[in-house]
Amino acid sequence: MTYGDFIKRLNKGIEGWIKGYFEEGDGCLLYLSRDDTIYVPAMYVERREQELLEFLRDAIREGVVGRHAVAVADNRLALLPCSREKAGT
Secondary structure, three states, rough: OOOOHHHHHHOOOOOOOEEEEEEOEEEEEEEOOOEEEEEEHHHHHHHHHHHHHHHHHHHHHOOOOOOEEEEEEEOOOEEEEEOOOOOOO
16 A cells, blocks of 8 residues: 555545655655654554554544654554654654
């Protein structure tokens, strides 16, 4: 699946919240605003797609402020704050 296809699926139910995305390294960077981003590693798109879609929709609805990256903690998806450099800008 391409990132474009993934973003289309992710947007269902949260239309307008994702302002854009940028393919970066082994993943993609979702832009919720100029300063609010989520880096999504490709391995989660490939291996945990449905869980990732639900997780990201919930997180975006709750509000994401700042730069974050998707990671796994205790075998569960999590959003971890990351530095400006790691967030792609």
